[in-house]
Amino acid sequence: MDDLEFRRRIMSDPKSRDRELNQAIKDNEANAQFAEELLELDATIEQAMKVDVADDLADRILFQQSREQPTSDARGFSRKMLAMAASIAFVVGLLFGQIQWHNVVVAPAYASLSDMAIHHVRNEQNFVEHIDEQASEIQINAKMQPFSTQLNGEFPYHVYYLNHCGFGSANAVHMVFAGEKGKVTLFLVSIPSDKVEHFDKDGMKGMVEPLDNASLIIVGEPQENISKIVKKVLPIIQPMN
Template sequence: MDELEFRRRIMSDPKAKDPELLDAAKESDNNAKYLEDVLALDARIEQAMKVEVPDDLADRILFHQPDSNVVKVKFGKRALSLAASIAFAFGLLVGQVNWGNVVVSPAQASLSDTAMEHVNNEMGFIDPLDENVSKAQINAKLLPFAYQLGQNFPYHVYYLNHCGFGESNAMHMVFQGEKGKVTLFLTGLPSDQSKTFDKDGFSGLVEPLGEASFILVGEQGEDFQKIGENIRKILNPS
């Protein structure tokens, strides 16, 4: 199990007792530290949700109407404190957790925005990797999407995995383009037509593929139309 998959599963259920997760934590100091941090944060959030209620609160509300305003003020302050605690805990979560497993809903963003969000969030983790991925490995990851490579992938592949993508899943690949590294997402989400994009320092292409789509993201100046055409030629329905 790679580190990214470990983090995703821990974020989904920090208290999981899956032997595979426990072994991954034992084998890696980084995994063990990440699990410890997430469990500590989970405990903070649980503690923030606990609000002390005065023992005589019900009596004061029912029988001491003149004091009702005082009670409401105190209760209101407690509610604000609770909200602040939760906001603080959430802020810690945003700052400490790798959000590769958190995705943007298609109702809020286009396929290109979702893809760029993934690339931006996971760049630091994936950039140093070179898994030298083979055709057989790519075809194994393509199986859930009912596509296979008809011939060898024409670019050197550094990284390959599955990931969450909006309301669907995707095959996530990083390979060498002509200008630099290019990220490909093949997802079950459909797109109406082929379109290029250029935003926030990224460029790319959204390409329909039957009932699915693939999205390319990379450096400005990359010939994504050419890359997309080369990939489409070798992707065959299985």
């Protein structure tokens, strides 16, 4: 199990523990620390949500609504509600401050495909930098199947990393493979685009290619010949019959 998959699974349920998760925690100190921090955060949130409710709360609210001026009890109740809201806000702030969400929060929905792709690549570089899964065509087709696409030939590059990921409000195939100048990232995302887009910004270079109701996005280093890569990859990605 790679680091990205581990974090996705443990974040979906901090208390979940199966054989694979236990092994990942045992073999990786960073995974163990991350799992422990999530458990502590989960406990903090649970504690913050535990607010005692007075037995006569409903009667007090109804009584308060019939009066024009707030009573001291109502003011006390308001203070309690404000305190609870502040506690929840603090916990939410703590949650976003401590967890590195990476691909869980990629970019605003209004961002362009190129901006989302660059943001995604930057955020996941540390996860995929040392991974070499040597993914095969069979594995690539398995990941592409939910997008109703498949390879009709041999993928022409060595694939280091292959997985599904969240991409803005949609899902995508996320692939990292060997280019001529460095590692190149491919996204096959279920967001349509109406034209070819070339981009060169934020120290990265790439292209967006329309694919029926989806888009193919290639991102690489500034020295990489992205057009050459697209010409090799695009013809072998075909709709499933």
